[in-house]
Amino acid sequence: MKKFLWSLVGVSAVLVGAQVAHSALTGTQTFSVVVPSNISITAPASPTPMTLPDGSDATLPFPAQTWSVKGNSRNGVAVTFAVSQPFVNASDTSYKRDARLSLSAAGTPTGPGVWTIGTATDATNYAASTPDNDATVSASSNRTGQASFNLGVEFLTVENDEVAEGTYSTVVTGTVSANP
Amino acid sequence: MDATSTTHRGGSPRSLGIMGAAVLFLYVSSVDWSAAAPPPSIHASGKPQSLQVLDTFQPGIFPEQSWKIVAPNPFGPTVAIWTVTPFTNLKDPKSFVDSQLNLRTVSHGNSGGWQVFVPQARTTVTRGMNTASVVAASQGGHGEVGITVSFLGHEQPFVSDGAYETTVVGTITEAF
Numbered sequence: 001m002k003k004f005l006w007s008l009v010g011v012s013a014v015l016v017g018a019q020v021a022h023s024a025l026t027g028t029q030t031f032s033v034v035v036p037s038n039i040s041i042t043a044p045a046s047p048t049p050m051t052l053p054d055g056s057d058a059t060l061p062f063p064a065q066t067w068s069v070k071g072n073s074r075n076g077v078a079v080t081f082a083v084s085q086p087f088v089n090a091s092d093t094s095y096k097r098d099a100r101l102s103l104s105a106a107g108t109p110t111g112p113g114v115w116t117i118g119t120a121t122d123a124t125n126y127a128a129s130t131p132d133n134d135a136t137v138s139a140s141s142n143r144t145g146q147a148s149f150n151l152g153v154e155f156l157t158v159e160n161d162e163v164a165e166g167t168y169s170t171v172v173t174g175t176v177s178a179n180p
Numbered sequence: 181m182d183a184t185s186t187t188h189r190g191g192s193p194r195s196l197g198i199m200g201a202a203v204l205f206l207y208v209s210s211v212d213w214s215a216a217a218p219p220p221s222i223h224a225s226g227k228p229q230s231l232q233v234l235d236t237f238q239p240g241i242f243p244e245q246s247w248k249i250v251a252p253n254p255f256g257p258t259v260a261i262w263t264v265t266p267f268t269n270l271k272d273p274k275s276f277v278d279s280q281l282n283l284r285t286v287s288h289g290n291s292g293g294w295q296v297f298v299p300q301a302r303t304t305v306t307r308g309m310n311t312a313s314v315v316a317a318s319q320g321g322h323g324e325v326g327i328t329v330s331f332l333g334h335e336q337p338f339v340s341d342g343a344y345e346t347t348v349v350g351t352i353t354e355a356f
Contacts, residue, residue, distance in 0.1 A: 027247070027350045029224035033240055033267055033277070033331045034232045037341040074272045074340035111338040144338035178341075 039071035041079060041176040050155065052163065059100075060155035065172075066106050067149050069139075073178035076113050076141035080175050081151050084134045086124040087168035095164040098124045101172070102152035103137035111145025123156065140179065220251040222260055222352040224327075233333055239280075240331030246286060247350055249294065249316075249323040256320040260352045263313045266303045267331055267344035275340045278303045280330040281348070283314035285323065293318035294325070302332065320354070 044065045052060055071077035081101060089095035100123035109115050118138035125132040139149060153172060157163060225246040233240045251258040262281055269275035280302035288294045294316055301312035316325055327348060333339040 025219060025221050025352050027221070027223035028347050029226065029245060029327075029350075030228040030345060030347045031242055031267075031279075031329050031331075032228065032230045033333070033344040034230070035236075035333065035339050035341050035344065036232065036234070038236070070338075072338050072341050074269065074275060074342060113338075144340050146338070 035072070037071075037073065037178060039073060039077055039176055039178055040069070041174045042068040043172075043174055047153075049167070052155070052157065052160070055160050057157050057160050059157060062153045062155075064104075064106075064150040064152050067151055067174055068146065069149065069174075069176050070111075070146035071113075071141070071176060071178060072144045074143065075179040076143050076145075077176050077178055078138065078140045079149075079177075080136050080138045081149075082134060082136040082173050082175070083124065083170045084173070085170060086126045086133065087155055087170045089164055090167045090169060092164065092166065095166070095168075096126050097163060097168055098126060098156040099135060099170050100124075100152075100154040100156055101135050101137045102154075103139060104150045104152075105139075106148040106150040109141075109145050109147035111143070113141035113143035113145030113147075115139060115141045115145070115147045123154075142179075220249070220253075220258060220352045220354045222247060222249050222350045224348070224350070229329070231331065233331065233339075236339060237334050239334050242329045242331075244326040244328045245348075247325050247327055249325065249352060251318065251320050251322060251352065251354055253320050253354060256354045257317070258320055258352060258354045259315065259317045260325070260350060261313050261315050262327055262348055262350045263311055264303070264329065264346055264348050265311055266305050267333075267346045269340055270343045270345055272340060272342065275342070275344075276305045277339060277344055278305055278332040278335065279312065279346050280332055281312055281314045282328040282330070283316060284326050285316065286326050287322075287324035288318075293321050294323035296325070302330075 047062050050060055069079045083099050086099050087097040102121045103117055122135040122137055124135045225248055229242050231240050231242055249260055264279045264281050266279055267277040282300050283296050285294050285296055296316045298315040301314050303309055303312045
C-alpha cells in the first residue's frame, strides 16, 4: 500500500511539473527613447583692450580666455579656435600685426569623455612670402562630456617703430562639431 | 512456508501500486487538459512606445501601458512578473540608461484576487543591477494592470545622443 501511494505521488509530481511548465507564458512590449544631439560652445566676454607700452618690442599677451565646450555625441566632439586674419589696424587695414593662439585645458572635464589637445599653438604670418593669414588651435574628445579651455591670444610685435598707432583687432571663432 | 507467505503478502500491494499508477496515467493521458483548463496568457494592450527626451534634467516617463492578464482557472495561484533591462543605445551597445518599472492594479478581476506585491523596481547599471522586476499575484481569475516605464537619463550628466530601446517582458505562471 505504501508503494502504491508513492507511485501516485510520483505520477502526480510529473503531471504538476508538466502543467506548471506549460502554463508559463510571456508577453512583450518595446520602449524607445530618442535623445537629440546637444552640442555647444560658449565664448567668454570680449577682453578689455590692451595697450602696447611705449617703445616695447615685447609680445603683448591678453589674459587667458576661458571657453566652455560640451557635447553628448557618443564619439565625442572636435573643437577649434581660429582667427582668420592677423590683428588689423581699424583705421588703415594695410597695417597688421600677427596673432598667436595657444590652447590648454582649464580645470577638470566632466563626463566620460577624454579630452585631448590636438594643435596647442599656431600663429599667423602675414608677411611671409606665402602669407599665412589664419591660425587654428584644436582639441577633441572621444565620448560625451564637458570641458573648459584657456585660450591665449598674443599680439606679436617685431619692431615697435613699425607699429602704426591706432586700434588693432582680430576675432577668435570657436567651432564645435560631433565626431563621426 | 513463512517466507513464501511473506513473499505472497508483499507482492499484492506492489501489483496494486503498479496497476494504480498505470490506470492513473492512462486516465490523465486521455483527458484534454487544455480544454479543461485553458492556459493563462499575458499581453500588453498597447503598441510599441516611443519618446523623445527634450529635458535631460527630468526622467523620461512613458504613458502607462495596460496589460491584460488572462488566468482561466479561478482557483489556481497565479503569479505575473514584468521584467525590464536598462535602455541600450542602438548604435553604441556600451551606452546604457537605467530604466524603472511601476506597477498598479487597474482591475482586480471578478474574484478581486490580483494584488501587487512589488510595485516598483529599477535597474542600476553602476551597481551591476541589470534587471528590474515588478510582481503581482492572485488566487486565479482575470485581471488588468498598468505598467509605467521610465527612462532615467537625468541621473547621468551626459547621455549620448541617439535612439535607446528596452523591452518589458511579462511572464505569467499558473501553478495548477
